[in-house]
Structure formats: C-alpha cells, structure tokens
Amino acid sequence: MNHVTVVICNYNYENYLATAIESALGQDYPATRVIVIDDGSTDGSRAIIETFGTRISSILKENGGQVSAYNHAIQVLETDYVIFLDSDDVLYPGAVSEVMRIFATGDWVKVQFRLDVMDGTGASTGAYVPHVDPPADCGKLLLGGWLYPSPPASGNAYSVSALRRIFPVPEAGINRYGADFYAIYGVALVGRVAAVRKSLGGYRVHNAGGATVSFANSEQLNKAPEAVNLRWAILRDIARARLQVELAPTFHDFALEKTRFCSSVYRATLQTRWRWMLRDSGHYLHTIVANPFWSLKKKLGTLVLSSLCLVPYSPLSDFVVRYIANPLARRRAVGR
Structure with missing residues (x-):
C-alpha cells in the first residue's frame, strides 16, 4: 500500500x-x-x-x-x-x-x-x-x-x-x-x-x-x-x-481577468464602465471567447452577463459583477 x-x-x-x-x-x-x-x-x-x-x-x-x-x-x-x-x-x-x-x-x-x-x-x-x-x-x-x-x-x-x-x-x-x-x-x-x-x-x-x-x-x-x-x-x-520546457511569455486565465474586470467596473460610473469595455476589455473577452475549457453555452452566457454592465442602472451592473466574480452570489440569487 x-x-x-x-x-x-x-x-x-x-x-x-x-x-x-x-x-x-x-x-x-x-x-x-x-x-x-x-x-x-x-x-x-x-x-x-x-x-x-x-x-x-x-x-x-x-x-x-x-x-x-x-x-x-x-x-x-x-x-x-x-x-x-x-x-x-x-x-x-x-x-x-x-x-x-x-x-x-x-x-x-x-x-x-x-x-x-x-x-x-x-x-x-x-x-x-x-x-x-x-x-x-x-x-x-x-x-x-x-x-x-x-x-x-x-x-x-x-x-x-x-x-x-x-x-x-x-x-x-x-x-x-x-x-x-x-x-x-x-x-x-x-x-x-x-x-x-x-x-x-x-x-x-x-x-x-x-x-x-x-x-x-x-x-x-x-x-x-x-x-x-x-x-x-x-x-x-x-x-x-x-x-527544459519553454512556456509562453504571457498567460490566459479567466479568474485573473475577471479580477481586473471587477476592479475596473464594480461601483463605477456609467462612463467608466463603457470606457473600460471599449478600451481595456480585450484580454477579458479573449479568456471567454477562446477559453478551451468552456462550453459554447457558458461562453455565450458570460458574454451576455458581461454586457449588462453597460446598462445605465448601476445596481443591476453591480449585481452582475458580483454574480460573475463570486459563486456564492449565484447561489444566493438562485435561492431567492
């Protein structure tokens, strides 16, 4: 043994x-x-x-x-x-x-x-x-x-x-x-x-x-x-x-990119959220669209949720960020 x-x-x-x-x-x-x-x-x-x-x-x-x-x-x-x-x-x-x-x-x-x-x-x-x-x-x-x-x-x-x-x-x-x-x-x-x-x-x-x-x-x-x-x-x-293995100079990880996403758009003004999505969201979106571990359904769902951060109603935007970032927020939402 x-x-x-x-x-x-x-x-x-x-x-x-x-x-x-x-x-x-x-x-x-x-x-x-x-x-x-x-x-x-x-x-x-x-x-x-x-x-x-x-x-x-x-x-x-x-x-x-x-x-x-x-x-x-x-x-x-x-x-x-x-x-x-x-x-x-x-x-x-x-x-x-x-x-x-x-x-x-x-x-x-x-x-x-x-x-x-x-x-x-x-x-x-x-x-x-x-x-x-x-x-x-x-x-x-x-x-x-x-x-x-x-x-x-x-x-x-x-x-x-x-x-x-x-x-x-x-x-x-x-x-x-x-x-x-x-x-x-x-x-x-x-x-x-x-x-x-x-x-x-x-x-x-x-x-x-x-x-x-x-x-x-x-x-x-x-x-x-x-x-x-x-x-x-x-x-x-x-x-x-x-x-004797050569790794890529940079890496892709949704967990890290959603951290950047959250710190940039959570409780931010509408102008700031739009600016980030238009200028700085490339790596975040790449870890969704090109993710080799995710199903098409999960990719589409995450993209749709992320887009809701652009709505003028900030409570909805903040809820979506919490939902994406924190699995416990998802459980709470389902239990309501």
Missing part, C-alpha cells in the same frame, strides 16, 4: 486548526500520515498542535510565508504522495482513499477534486469549486499559456517526485505566498492530471455572504494581477531551467 502525507500549513488560524487536523487524522485510508507545519504563529496555534501529541508530526518554524512552508515540507517528505491542506479547510473521511484509488489507475502526477464552499463557521453554502474539469493533457494547453481549472490548494493530491522537479521556488518579497500556484501548474508540465468529479473536502471562505465581488481568501483585487504575473514569470524560469 502506498503511503500518503497530509501536510497542514498553518499561520495564526487557531480557530480552525484543530478541525483541519481532525479531518486529516479521520481519513479511512490506513497509510495516511499527518504533518503540521506552523509558520511562526503568534496566536494559540502551537498549543493546539501540542494537544495532538504523537498522533501527528509537527514542524515549528520561523515565519517565512506559504512558499517557505511548502519548500520545507517537500524537502522532508518521506511518502510518495502528498495533500497540502490549508489549516482553515477540511478533508472528508474518504478523500485520501479516493485519490489513491485514482493514482493507482495510471501515471498521474496530480489528482484534483472538488471542494464544497463553507462559510466562516464551517456551514455549507451550497456552492463548490471548481465548476469545470481539466483535460488529462492540460499540460499542453499550459504550454500555450492557458491556466487550467483547478480547485484551491486543499483540493489537490500530488506525486512528491513530480513536486520535487518544481520545488524549491523563491521565497522572497511578494512571492512569500501563492505556493499552490507552482504546485498546481508546475506539476502539469511534468505529467498528466486526473480530476475527481465529486467533493472530497470543504473550502472555507471567510467573507461568504455573497454580497461582494471578493471570493478568494488571499490577495486583494488590486494586488492579485501583479502577484500572479510574477508567479508566471518565475514558473517560466523554473520550467526552462529544470524541465
């Missing part, structure tokens, strides 16, 4: 950490190990880690950011497979068994699975991510600059040998965070990716009211484009140096 490690990277999430650890320890796959890496927490996280005793392995390090935690974990792992579980997320009891069953069916470097979206209390919102599954050969599209649909960090299981062809990655500055970017997209340059079409865990969104354009828990809207562009440039360097 192949062994797998669930690595929980934590920084100041004392309110959620015990739940994440319990979910990892509660896996029905017997060859599951649990490592908790605390990245210099200043709250009560380390006291919580101590309560689990020898049931887990712990690494207590100085604060260096998520990339530093991933680099350290990948260096010390002794199993062939790993799941990086964010300390505010959870795995369902059969998650590891399911991904290991998939790994056994082929030469996969990554098995990804859906995550149910939870609110800050851990209650289900009825939404899940991602909504689109990638093709097994998503690495070919990645070479052309298309970032394939993937769940957040906690929804991915990896071959450790594949990760070690990408990591370690630089840790300084703005690149302290976003380690899952290199794991998710880097391993797809090494081999094939499989997708489980059901939820095997929960993804906690702390602002889960659905009333804003914000969905992810990490970068702010105005910082995300700069951060992701830097990560792509670093991944290009890694791919060239370690894999």
Whole structure:
C-alpha cells in the first residue's frame, strides 16, 4: 500500500486548526500520515498542535510565508504522495482513499477534486469549486499559456517526485505566498492530471455572504494581477531551467481577468464602465471567447452577463459583477 502525507500549513488560524487536523487524522485510508507545519504563529496555534501529541508530526518554524512552508515540507517528505491542506479547510473521511484509488489507475502526477464552499463557521453554502474539469493533457494547453481549472490548494493530491522537479521556488518579497500556484501548474508540465468529479473536502471562505465581488481568501483585487504575473514569470524560469520546457511569455486565465474586470467596473460610473469595455476589455473577452475549457453555452452566457454592465442602472451592473466574480452570489440569487 502506498503511503500518503497530509501536510497542514498553518499561520495564526487557531480557530480552525484543530478541525483541519481532525479531518486529516479521520481519513479511512490506513497509510495516511499527518504533518503540521506552523509558520511562526503568534496566536494559540502551537498549543493546539501540542494537544495532538504523537498522533501527528509537527514542524515549528520561523515565519517565512506559504512558499517557505511548502519548500520545507517537500524537502522532508518521506511518502510518495502528498495533500497540502490549508489549516482553515477540511478533508472528508474518504478523500485520501479516493485519490489513491485514482493514482493507482495510471501515471498521474496530480489528482484534483472538488471542494464544497463553507462559510466562516464551517456551514455549507451550497456552492463548490471548481465548476469545470481539466483535460488529462492540460499540460499542453499550459504550454500555450492557458491556466487550467483547478480547485484551491486543499483540493489537490500530488506525486512528491513530480513536486520535487518544481520545488524549491523563491521565497522572497511578494512571492512569500501563492505556493499552490507552482504546485498546481508546475506539476502539469511534468505529467498528466486526473480530476475527481465529486467533493472530497470543504473550502472555507471567510467573507461568504455573497454580497461582494471578493471570493478568494488571499490577495486583494488590486494586488492579485501583479502577484500572479510574477508567479508566471518565475514558473517560466523554473520550467526552462529544470524541465527544459519553454512556456509562453504571457498567460490566459479567466479568474485573473475577471479580477481586473471587477476592479475596473464594480461601483463605477456609467462612463467608466463603457470606457473600460471599449478600451481595456480585450484580454477579458479573449479568456471567454477562446477559453478551451468552456462550453459554447457558458461562453455565450458570460458574454451576455458581461454586457449588462453597460446598462445605465448601476445596481443591476453591480449585481452582475458580483454574480460573475463570486459563486456564492449565484447561489444566493438562485435561492431567492
């Protein structure tokens, strides 16, 4: 039986950490190990880690950011497979068994699975991510600059040998965070990716009211484009140096382009919305029209919704932006 490690990277999430650890320890796959890496927490996280005793392995390090935690974990792992579980997320009891069953069916470097979206209390919102599954050969599209649909960090299981062809990655500055970017997209340059079409865990969104354009828990809207562009440039360097693979100079990703879309037109004047659509929407529209992962129906629907941002009635425009940007806003609209 192949062994797998669930690595929980934590920084100041004392309110959620015990739940994440319990979910990892509660896996029905017997060859599951649990490592908790605390990245210099200043709250009560380390006291919580101590309560689990020898049931887990712990690494207590100085604060260096998520990339530093991933680099350290990948260096010390002794199993062939790993799941990086964010300390505010959870795995369902059969998650590891399911991904290991998939790994056994082929030469996969990554098995990804859906995550149910939870609110800050851990209650289900009825939404899940991602909504689109990638093709097994998503690495070919990645070479052309298309970032394939993937769940957040906690929804991915990896071959450790594949990760070690990408990591370690630089840790300084703005690149302290976003380690899952290199794991998710880097391993797809090494081999094939499989997708489980059901939820095997929960993804906690702390602002889960659905009333804003914000969905992810990490970068702010105005910082995300700069951060992701830097990560792509670093991944290009890694791919060239370690894999002898040349990535495209730029990339296409609807998730990033809708961030630019939202920051430009949300709560903006009618004149500003029209100006952006006429002058600056080219990349946004391209990631819709040329998207290799979307059906024609989804492309047309997104284009029609986006066009509603040009109506004079600003409450409708703002609702449409929230609907496009935040899956929780869609659930809320359907429930009315």
